[in-house]
Amino acid sequence: MAKLASLKSEKRLLDRRAADQIRSHILEGVLPAGERLLETQLSEELEVSRGTVRSALAQLANEGLVQQVAFTRWEVSDTSTVDAWEIYTLRGAMEGLGARLAVNNVTEADGERLRAMVDELLAAIREGRFRDATDIDFGLHSAIVELARHKRLAEQHRFIVQQVRFHMVQSGFLPNDYDGLISEHKALVDAVIARDADRAERLARSHNDAEVHLLAELLKQGGRARVVREKAS
Amino acid sequence: MAKLASLKSEKRLLDRRAADQIRSHILEGVLPAGERLLETQLSEELEVSRGTVRSALAQLANEGLVQQVAFTRWEVSDTSTVDAWEIYTLRGAMEGLGARLAVNNVTEADGERLRAMVDELLAAIREGRFRDATDIDFGLHSAIVELARHKRLAEQHRFIVQQVRFHMVQSGFLPNDYDGLISEHKALVDAVIARDADRAERLARSHNDAEVHLLAELLKQGGRARVVREKAS
């Protein structure tokens, strides 16, 4: 039987779709950190009931993009230095585990796919398409994690990557050492393809080390949590 | 100001409390794996509205204790071998990170507390109080993770530990090598107190290795996901 056009996009539950809309607004910076979210207003804009909006907000709270103050307010999460440190350290641990496990499942085709992504990354950087480059960067890491065939890890990783991206939007952060970036990714992909679990894990984990150390230093200096907000200085 | 009698139990949101009730029923095995959950029935038993039950179930779904089949049913999660492998590998990675970071914050008082827990664990095992022993065991690991002062890690760890316990209830699993258990915990605590990050991480991670390897072998043999169900054979 010929496969008919999927109605899935219509089929998805309303609260999920509402969450998608709000999420993308947050990740694109339309809704900035700290912004208060009113259930009534959202329900009017999205043309769904307040209960549905509530359910959507609860999902986003689980993803770490939104915070709830009981009986009082919802707001877009504000990522402090402590939060950034938490996000990056967790990311390291998860991608480390992912890379270690990926080694057991990687096929030749997977290897080719990963190498192709590194090439794309290189091309994007050479041509100055930095927005594309970060997308490919994240995609590469996610691809490796997917190879671990670990549903829970993949899901948690999605959430963490989302928070990393959100933090980058907030702080206006962009990588500066692109050459190092390329060689790091190349080495990581090589290790995965070579099925060297220890090396793959070590490389995946150390990928964020520069940021983690910077953030740890900031914390030692500042003592208390301070908000990172040097947007496009 | 003197701390007044906590109104927390009254103050907490209704859906959270509903989730607490259902959760404890699941973790105690009153609601077995695969059991269908009817919103109407739960709302009558808990004396709250269906919307509140719905919110509670959504929370439990995020914790991995419950699964939703859209438009059709809620059911208590059924933990397959694959799931168990996922849970234990994730646990290793998280507790590894936790132990590594704990090293930076551990005080003398913390060290004493950890050592006391090991002693309690030893006593419980000696006296045959195995139920207490597992509680202390989990408590010890959680205490170390708490020392990392990492909110996101602590929360994720809580969820993972919950799933570990749930899996243990389902499979009737109990540790058998209690002597090894004690020495492993002693070594881990010593490493944390000695502020040896690498050793602490390695020990924390390897704590589950026996289970992980067993599960991985089962997966290789069984090929497809099979449910572990040798309950008190």
Added chain:
DNA sequence: GTTTTGCTGATTGCTGACAATCCTGCGGAA
């Protein structure tokens, strides 16, 4: 006998209205 089709009861998804709670600002007292 097997497959398809249409119905029915049950269950989940969503909505609008009501109740509980919190923040704001004003007035009065120390």
Added chain:
DNA sequence: TTCCGCAGGATTGTCAGCAATCAGCAAAAC
């Protein structure tokens, strides 16, 4: 002047009912 308490308004929390969807069964078609 400053602090406290207390309405009033705004916002979130909870509820009961209607709509959409699904599994199962029985009848019809081949």
